[in-house]
Amino acid sequence: MLDPQDRIRFEQLVLPHLNSAANLARWMLRNRDDSDDVVQEATLRAYRFFGQFHGGDARAWLLQIVRNTCYTWLGKNRPSELMTEFDEEVHQRPAANPEILATQSDERQQLMRALESLSPRFREVLVLRELEGCSYKEIGEITGIPIGTVMSTLSRARERLRQVLIGANGAAAKGVS
Amino acid sequence: MNCEEAIKLMNGYLDGELDPITNQAIEKHLCECHNCDQAYKTQRSLISAIGNAAPYYKVPAGLRERIRSSLREETEGEPMRNGVPGAQVMFHKRDPETRSMLSEIPWNWLGLAAAIILAAIIAFNVLPRAQRGGPDQFLATQLIASHVRSLMANHLTDVASSDQHTVKPWLDAKLDFAPAVVDLSEKGFPLIGGRLDYLDNRPVAALIYQRRKHFINLFVWPAGSDAAEATKAMTRQGYQLFHWIDSDFNYWAVSDINEKELQEFKQLFEEQIPRH
Numbered sequence: 001m002l003d004p005q006d007r008i009r010f011e012q013l014v015l016p017h018l019n020s021a022a023n024l025a026r027w028m029l030r031n032r033d034d035s036d037d038v039v040q041e042a043t044l045r046a047y048r049f050f051g052q053f054h055g056g057d058a059r060a061w062l063l064q065i066v067r068n069t070c071y072t073w074l075g076k077n078r079p080s081e082l083m084t085e086f087d088e089e090v091h092q093r094p095a096a097n098p099e100i101l102a103t104q105s106d107e108r109q110q111l112m113r114a115l116e117s118l119s120p121r122f123r124e125v126l127v128l129r130e131l132e133g134c135s136y137k138e139i140g141e142i143t144g145i146p147i148g149t150v151m152s153t154l155s156r157a158r159e160r161l162r163q164v165l166i167g168a169n170g171a172a173a174k175g176v177s
Numbered sequence: 178m179n180c181e182e183a184i185k186l187m188n189g190y191l192d193g194e195l196d197p198i199t200n201q202a203i204e205k206h207l208c209e210c211h212n213c214d215q216a217y218k219t220q221r222s223l224i225s226a227i228g229n230a231a232p233y234y235k236v237p238a239g240l241r242e243r244i245r246s247s248l249r250e251e252t253e254g255e256p257m258r259n260g261v262p263g264a265q266v267m268f269h270k271r272d273p274e275t276r277s278m279l280s281e282i283p284w285n286w287l288g289l290a291a292a293i294i295l296a297a298i299i300a301f302n303v304l305p306r307a308q309r310g311g312p313d314q315f316l317a318t319q320l321i322a323s324h325v326r327s328l329m330a331n332h333l334t335d336v337a338s339s340d341q342h343t344v345k346p347w348l349d350a351k352l353d354f355a356p357a358v359v360d361l362s363e364k365g366f367p368l369i370g371g372r373l374d375y376l377d378n379r380p381v382a383a384l385i386y387q388r389r390k391h392f393i394n395l396f397v398w399p400a401g402s403d404a405a406e407a408t409k410a411m412t413r414q415g416y417q418l419f420h421w422i423d424s425d426f427n428y429w430a431v432s433d434i435n436e437k438e439l440q441e442f443k444q445l446f447e448e449q450i451p452r453h
């Protein structure tokens with residue numbers, strides 16, 4: 001059991017990274033309610049394991065726990081999403097709120113959809129690199145991908161994203177008529 | 178370093194993850210190789226577009242509070258709630274009042290410009306295919322990118338007018354050449370306007386025509402000394418391209434109308450051009 005000193009240290013070292021945790025979980029689960037639950041569970045779990053954190057990169061440490069909690073949650077609640085191969089797209093979920101989506105520009109919406117349609121393993125590396133600015137070393141730590149293959153995973157993910165965007169836009173540009 | 182190696186290491190280079198020596202080798206290759214340099218720039222735009230235009234989801238204030246209080250409940254010697262430490266807070270009641278979707282999606286509006294670049298990228302097939310295809314293939318992808326971008330970004334025209342006497346002076350003032358502008362309304366291809374565009378780092382004129390609900394971008398720039406090429410039609414990525422040259426200019430028409438119609442458009446355009 002941790003004491004109040006530990007809690008203060010945890011609040012100082014780990015809680016500053018809650019936004020990163022929320023962002024990763026939200027992209028992985030693509031739904032706010034589920035990601036709120038998972039972020040809370042993961043943070044609590046991190047707290048219980050805080051004794052095993054011996055300094056270093058607190059954000060990577062927290063994100064690793066968040067990421068694993070996301071996979072556990074997906075395995076339990078949406079196992080089909082984990083079955084997707086790297087190069088497949090996960091099944092599109094209906095847009096959360098049509099009114100809001102209508103207010104967003106097409107390009108942004110397309111980008112968001114395209115990212116959401118990637119397999120979880122592609123999505124996580126893109127979110128970590130492009131939105132969190134993680135180094136390859138951190139991405140390796142968080143995802144368990146060997147450091148030597150982070151670059152090739154990222155380039156495949158980016159290429160896949162581009163393909164999805166090309167597909168979406170080929171259709172959109174023709175939809176003028 | 179050859180192209181294959183450069184492409185393979187491109188992502189590491191963009192992410193600043195290569196050792197200094199490899200870094201230098203790539204930089205040298207990019208200076209010398211136009212195709213790889215284009216691939217590099219396109220990939221860089223894609224990366225910055227993701228970073229700038231994708232939403233970043235911050236932790237909601239209510240959740241932060243719930244987490245803090247659940248930590249206190251987990252902690253020895255601190256007051257518990259309901260006499261039970263920790264776990265049951267997982268099943269919190271969700272607070273509907275904080276569910277405002279608008280405030281939840283923190284679009285970075287400065288990223289809009291980056292998002293628009295996406296439109297150019299999508300049509301541009303970066304990797305080795307572009308290198309094998311030769312200069313035409315490379316130009317074709319750029320032309321399609323410009324065409325798609327003009328449609329996607331709602332930036333079809335800089336000067337919107339069906340009057341050739343408005344469009345032409347506008348373009349003449351912006352360019353160091355004076356493209357012919359003709360209206361083909363009566364032939365079923367009304368002029369919509371003109372736009373300044375860039376291809377291969379040079380300003381070019383884009384004339385926009387409409388065919389029913391479809392648009393044609395006609396790109397025009399001065400013909401070079403090597404202007405001996407014949408007319409050609411090609412289909413790329415679902416778009417139709419039609420290329421011809423007259424004594425003064427290079428023309429590239431890009432659209433999603435079919436080849437026959439685009440050819441008809443070319444004929445009508447040539448017939449209407451004032452001879453000198």
Ligand SMILES: [Zn+2]
Nearest residue numbers: 179180210213
């Ligand atoms: Zn090269």
